[in-house]
Amino acid sequence: MRRSRTGLAAVVPLLWLAVFFAFPFMLVAKLSLSDTALAIPPYAPRIDWSRGLEGVRTFLQGLDLETYARLGRDRLYLDAYLSSLRLAGVATGLLLLIGYPIAYGISRCPPKARQALVMAVILPFWTSFLIRIYAWIAILKPAGVLNAALGALGLPAVDILNTETAVLLGLVYAYLPFMVLPLYAVLDRQDESLIEAAQDLGATPLSAFWRVTFPLSLSGAAAGALLCFIPMAGEFVIPDLLGGSETLMLGRVIWTEFFANRDWPAASAVAIVLLATLVIPILLFERQQRKVLA
Amino acid sequence: MRRGPSAFNLASIVLGLAFLYAPIVILVAYSFNASRLVTVWGGFSTRWYVALLHDRQMLDAVWVTLRVGILSATAATLVGLLAAVALVRGGTGPRRTALAGGVYATLVMPEVILGLSLLLLFVAAGLPRGFWTVTASHATLTLAYTTVAIQARLASFDRSLEEAAQDLGCPPWKAFALVTLPVIAPAVAAAWMLAFTLSLDDLVIASFTSGPGATTLPMRLYSQVRLGVDPKINAVSTLLIGLVATGVIAAYLIQQRRARVPAE
Amino acid sequence: MSGRPQLGAVREAFAPWEDPAVRPLVRFEGVGKSFGDTAAVRGVDLSIYEGEFFALLGPSGCGKTTLMRLLAGFETPDAGRVLLGDRDIGADPPHRRPVHMMFQAYALFPHLTVAQNIAFGLKRQGVPRAEIGPRVEEMLSLVKLEGLGRRRPDQLSGGQRQRVALARALAPRPRILLLDEPMAALDRKLREETQFELMAIQQRLNLTFMIVTHDQDEAMVVADRIAVMRAGEIVQVGRPTEVYEAPADRYVAGFIGDVNLFEGRVTAAGGGRVRLASDDGAFDAEGEAAVGDKAWLAVRPEKIAVHTEPPVGGDGNVIAGRIVDYGYLGDWTTYVVEASPGRTLRAARANATRLVDRPLGVGDPVWLTFAPSSAVVLTT
Structure with missing residues (x-):
């Protein structure tokens, strides 16, 4: 009797998600199949409700894959697609390399220090993302902090703002906490007696690490990698502010098609392609999370 | 006993934290730089903070952002609380599956796509874009986060407390209000804080769903940043960082103090 | 026991x-x-x-x-x-x-003080504010927790929490x-x-x-x-x-206490007595059962006497065996006696005198006896 009543709690959130999430998403899907008309909505075709079912049928016949075909013909979209995946992939690899030693180092600290360090890793996440990326502009620009420091050390200046290097740097910087935390979570849970057992059986500390600690932490690495890869592939702010005009990433293409070119169907189609690409990592992540929670 | 950290471990931690904090420290430091150039230290000055006070547009943006943040975080927390109750207590069934799927999908949906879809909704509905559309959109973005945060706490909540309240004369809703809610209140407050921060921080969704007269601070900052580095941005960033850091550290300390006494 | x-x-x-x-x-x-x-x-x-x-x-x-x-x-x-x-x-x-309940893990409300916990049910009953205070005090003294009303549950020991739980459940009568x-x-x-x-x-x-x-x-x-x-x-x-x-x-x-069970068939019954033939021998017991039925005799260890000499006369039931183990519990000693290979029985003996030297030890032959009135006849 109590069960059915708590079930009612689902009604408001479900309605909210239906109106503000599911329905708008259908609009995106529909628009991606519509014809481009520059500048002003609405787009053909529309459903003519006065004609009932017949109207719906005409509407459905009016939809086509024209926009997608156009994306396929244009080199720009394919390049943006590939470089999105490449940059997100490379950044994920870098994050693993940088994040692992940090997470492992924290897990070796005494409990009090561990808590404070975890807090220190999370804290930047609470400060504005935009501001943290903006800070890198001041560092990386030709007359910026980095070159001033290099100059002081007698090293040649570098000009990496508005390059892919800067984008990678920004991605690694912004997503580092999301890599460190899941890794730390599995490393921290690990039973220290496993290492002692390995050493007792004759393993050196290093081989105990590679044969016991590392394999057991792979689930955390997978979680961290997916947690970073998924949003990075759709990232807009970092490539836009640090990548200059040459760096193409899908998130940025959607933005440009929408705000600059006013090509709403193209923006929608790119969004659908991006999402279709991310479905596999998203499902992997969901499965992984469920395993962890179970 | 755990082995202590090695020199390599310590170096990793120090370098990692330096990487995370150096840009923030530089930003804060230069907000007090009298010089306009980042590479030149012109002495300590608060002139950019003063200039900020006279930047009408920036102040308006701050005001809009705060209002959007408070309203959307409150809405997201209330709806998220309901969603969490349904997810933890609602048993199994199609409704729960749909809700869990929807929450998870919002969580992983790239912001650009969420922003675009919401914009299309408001256009289709013929709603003029502005304050209320951003607020609703931010509530949608943050709903998934509040749901997950509250759900985690509610799942570990000892149901016998609620039963004890019912046993002592509370109808179920009142037991929830008098016992469950106060006990999970820290998690609800944390969920609100998270939603508020996310709203405060969001550029992408606000850009899609906002309209004239409802420019948020990130939108204002973004347009300024694109024009180049402006020390005033450093000043407003420092204020934001200070605000959030104070809040987060205070929350952390309060929690630590509570945790010291053994829990129920 | x-x-x-x-x-x-x-x-x-x-x-x-x-x-x-x-x-x-x-x-x-x-x-x-x-x-x-x-x-x-x-x-x-x-x-x-x-x-x-x-x-x-x-x-x-x-x-x-x-x-x-x-x-x-x-x-x-x-x-x-x-x-x-x-x-x-x-x-x-x-x-x-x-009907009120004292919960297993007490389920004290962690956000309320001890006094507020106890007052919780009274408030729901609409007891006037002026009466709640005295009632709470009365409950606190009932469970001997005077002066702890302002503490929170997490500041109490396990025993004190248990008393608060009791007081809280009792307060609304x-x-x-x-x-x-x-x-x-x-x-x-x-x-x-x-x-x-x-x-x-x-x-x-x-x-x-x-x-x-x-x-x-x-x-x-x-x-x-x-x-x-x-x-x-x-x-x-x-x-x-x-x-x-x-x-x-x-x-x-x-389930309740220790028991020795003898399984067998009823060979004679009448007059409130039953004779049962089991692998351990034929025994008499007080009870009811039909001849030919399968039945069990249940005998508690403390109702079995341990003798070092074969008993003479009497209508008691006798089983001969050898001590294979014993447990000294201070007030009692429990002997494990092997009656036949693989079959052990338990007998308990009150240590009524201080045992300076040990009269019984592992390996000693013993004779166990129990009175017909000490056995219970069970048919299920």
Whole structure:
């Protein structure tokens, strides 16, 4: 009797998600199949409700894959697609390399220090993302902090703002906490007696690490990698502010098609392609999370 | 006993934290730089903070952002609380599956796509874009986060407390209000804080769903940043960082103090 | 059984269940409750009387907690009726029942002080503000926690929390108080003290208590009557002495205390006596059974005497054997005696004198005897 009543709690959130999430998403899907008309909505075709079912049928016949075909013909979209995946992939690899030693180092600290360090890793996440990326502009620009420091050390200046290097740097910087935390979570849970057992059986500390600690932490690495890869592939702010005009990433293409070119169907189609690409990592992540929670 | 950290471990931690904090420290430091150039230290000055006070547009943006943040975080927390109750207590069934799927999908949906879809909704509905559309959109973005945060706490909540309240004369809703809610209140407050921060921080969704007269601070900052580095941005960033850091550290300390006494 | 004497006020004269004129306070009538495919409680008929201290005893998963939750209102019966007085309360939600519960892990509200916890039920009843304070104080002194009203639950010891839980459940003056494994979280010494305190409070306030426990010693000490449960059904209801000395079947005999069982066939019966032929020999016992039936004799270890010489004469039952092990418990010594290869029996002997030298040891031949009146004849 109590069960059915708590079930009612689902009604408001479900309605909210239906109106503000599911329905708008259908609009995106529909628009991606519509014809481009520059500048002003609405787009053909529309459903003519006065004609009932017949109207719906005409509407459905009016939809086509024209926009997608156009994306396929244009080199720009394919390049943006590939470089999105490449940059997100490379950044994920870098994050693993940088994040692992940090997470492992924290897990070796005494409990009090561990808590404070975890807090220190999370804290930047609470400060504005935009501001943290903006800070890198001041560092990386030709007359910026980095070159001033290099100059002081007698090293040649570098000009990496508005390059892919800067984008990678920004991605690694912004997503580092999301890599460190899941890794730390599995490393921290690990039973220290496993290492002692390995050493007792004759393993050196290093081989105990590679044969016991590392394999057991792979689930955390997978979680961290997916947690970073998924949003990075759709990232807009970092490539836009640090990548200059040459760096193409899908998130940025959607933005440009929408705000600059006013090509709403193209923006929608790119969004659908991006999402279709991310479905596999998203499902992997969901499965992984469920395993962890179970 | 755990082995202590090695020199390599310590170096990793120090370098990692330096990487995370150096840009923030530089930003804060230069907000007090009298010089306009980042590479030149012109002495300590608060002139950019003063200039900020006279930047009408920036102040308006701050005001809009705060209002959007408070309203959307409150809405997201209330709806998220309901969603969490349904997810933890609602048993199994199609409704729960749909809700869990929807929450998870919002969580992983790239912001650009969420922003675009919401914009299309408001256009289709013929709603003029502005304050209320951003607020609703931010509530949608943050709903998934509040749901997950509250759900985690509610799942570990000892149901016998609620039963004890019912046993002592509370109808179920009142037991929830008098016992469950106060006990999970820290998690609800944390969920609100998270939603508020996310709203405060969001550029992408606000850009899609906002309209004239409802420019948020990130939108204002973004347009300024694109024009180049402006020390005033450093000043407003420092204020934001200070605000959030104070809040987060205070929350952390309060929690630590509570945790010291053994829990129920 | 520890064999410890009962120190609580044993109320020999209190037996309302024997008086047909007294109406029970609580009645379960054919109550059943299933969760999915598993029946937690099946066809339970039970009456609990005003002023009684009633124990539901059984191993975990036997349905005793479900039965208690049916009375508290957290479960609704699938079959049968639950009556309080003359009213069927089966469909009443928990907050409308004048039945309060002390939860196993106490379920104290962590955000409220001790006093606020105790006042919680009083406020829900609409007790005037002016009366709540004195009532809370009265409860605090009842459970000997004067002066701790302003503490929070997490600032109390386990024993103190248990008392707060008791005070909170008692404050609204329930018609019946339910105690769900109330002593499970306490250590042994505190548990014994608390048992006697519970009995004292129950008799002082003249309240009806129903306790759920898996601890037979606890049930024996505190309860006026015990209901032994197995697999959702009630196997036997009776005074502690009845349940111990006259168990209804082998399950009850084995669950409460130690027992030696002799399985065999009835070869003679009549005049309140039965003769049973078993692998260990032929024995006489007082009881009823039909000739030719399969039956068991249950004999408690302390009712078996241990002799170092073959007994002469008498109508006792004798078994010869050899000591293979013994356990010295201070007040008692339990001997494990091998009667035939692979067959061991247990006999307990009170250590009435200080044993300077040990008269009995492993390997010694012994003769066990028990009187026909010490054995219980069981047919199931």
